[in-house]
Amino acid sequence: MPLGDWQFWAVSLAGLAAVILLVRALRPTKPKNQRATLTINRETRR
């Protein structure tokens, strides 16, 4: 690992932030006010 290179630390920090973002984004949550499109008649209701 190029520990003496500041760019290595910059990209590693970005990687860590990306992991945190991924965990938060992919964690299943209870949908709030999520409405399915239930009607094919007359118009779409969401």
Place this chain on the structure above:
Amino acid sequence: MSEGVVTAGRLVAIIGNPNVGKTTLFNRLAGRSQKTSNFPGTTQEAHVARVSTSAGELTLVDLPGIYGLRLDTSESGIARGVLEGSIAPEGFRAAPADAVLLVLDATNLLRNLSLAGEALRAGTPTVVALTMLDDARRRGIEVNIEVLSRRLGCEVVAVDAKRGEIGNGLLGRLTMAATRGTKEAVGDDLHAWAEEVYAEAAAARSGRSDDDRITDRLDSAFTHPLLGVIVFATVMTGLFWAIFRLATYPMDWIDALFAAMGGWVADLLPEGALQEMLVDGVIAGVGATVIFLPQIVLLFFLLSLLEHSGYLARAAFVIDRLLRPFGLPGHSFVPLLSGHACALPGIMAARAVPDPRERLATVLVLPFMSCTARIPVYVLLTTLLFPGKPGLQALAFAGCYGLGIVAGLLSALIARRTILRGPARPMALELPSYRLPSLGYALKTAAARGWTFLRKAGTVILAMSIVLWWLGTYPQSGPSPAAEELRATAATVDGPRGEELTEEADRLDSAYRAERTALGRIGGVVQPVFEPIGADRKLTIGILASFAAREVFVSTMAVQILGGEDADLEAGGVREALATAERDDGSPIFTRATSWSMLVFFVLAMQCLPTLAVTAREAGGVKWALLQLGWMTGLAYALALIVYQSIRAAGIA
């Protein structure tokens, strides 16, 4: 305050037949104040909103659409319970409804009046909202609101929820609504009463209107047992062909834009890890996914036009006949169709399937439907299989959707014959008049879908691209000893042979370094599992990454291929780089056998964690989610194996 008058803070139940504009009206009245919960002990969704009027607060409950209060369906049971006060949405007190907002469709007033009679018999203060008046007039039906109001014994308000006109002070009227003795006036024979009221309050022109005649003629073709299926198949194939044909130009522009961005960032930043991460990780990964935006937007634009024209309802009718032999009711069509956008709303929409066994079967097979997350993978692989042939690409693309549907139906059949055995319920379906679709609505729908896709590209895919680039870059190793030896030999040889040896040394070196990165090591360990379906180390990584979200596959491949210095982003764009990508041994990654095998695998495999979580919740247990995961992924692997080995055995390059 006199008896029967609704006071502030009271409960108002909104009831009506299905598809009368009830939910649209509720959304208009509730605005952003609505909350979604369940009716306790059921999976039936309850939409509740507290709204303020000048006279005080009202709690509005949007009930499921019903044809009668005494029917033996879960929807009717809930509506009865809310009116009587024996059931309330979770988090709300159970008390008899203080008032009813009865939504009636003017185009089907006679049928709607049966439910109105039942509701009025209860004696609860009622206000009637009359919808679809314009459509009714076009079909030659004139409704006299004053007469209707007198016969029903309550206020009748004409509303147009879609255009935003919800009647003058509908909420105010609800707070002051009172019964005027209709309970006695309805009488015992509900049907006779409805006919009597209809004859007095509505005047229909004799004969059939032009609209009706056109509808009849088109329906005779579109709902025909054979012709209907042929029309459906033709419409869908035409839809996909149009998507491929029209999307080519914006896709080229986006490709060129990201290639230019890569070059610009490379020029701007000094060489180093940061520049590599931005060019080969972020720009390559996000660009490889965003390139499919035109196709997603076009798909939903055209589907929305079809939906608004009234054709999709006919498709549901045709599909109902096809679904029955597989143990699924016509009610499953809408959830299954929604599943083509995303499995999550589709699974939620399966709550509308009344029979519990049929509902569970729908939930279990729904992720077989090709969701938008699969589109980038389908487009990539079909383009690689048939370069420059949009007709064949569209056919293969439509085939992917077909394979998903067939696999879903056969799986439903197996489930209904084994673990979910039980009788089938009949289905009633209402077909709307044909109309010119709204371009504005279609554009809005397409823009919303496109924005959702872009948001995902800007978050999940961006993050995944950075993580994969890091894992594919570190830890860094020294040069390959074999490559060093080869270079030493090349230095002693002149001419083309020397150049060949140098190229071979570079390839060895690149593979050696890639194998020693974290990503390479993970791929190396798991690759034997996917080798029989044609996956090399890079494809294995792509498959593993796509278990988080399917569309990540394309960006993962782009990051690995461009990050591994096998290709140049500026030279020919991401698509060209993927098409010419090579395995560690120098052979192409995407051979015909591998592309077909991967296509089959991605159509059938269960690769979506949020869907598994929602399945567990809606089906009532983790075991159903595990069954879904095991069955879908097992089937995907088995069929991909057959496809890959068959093509190889046939000797097709």
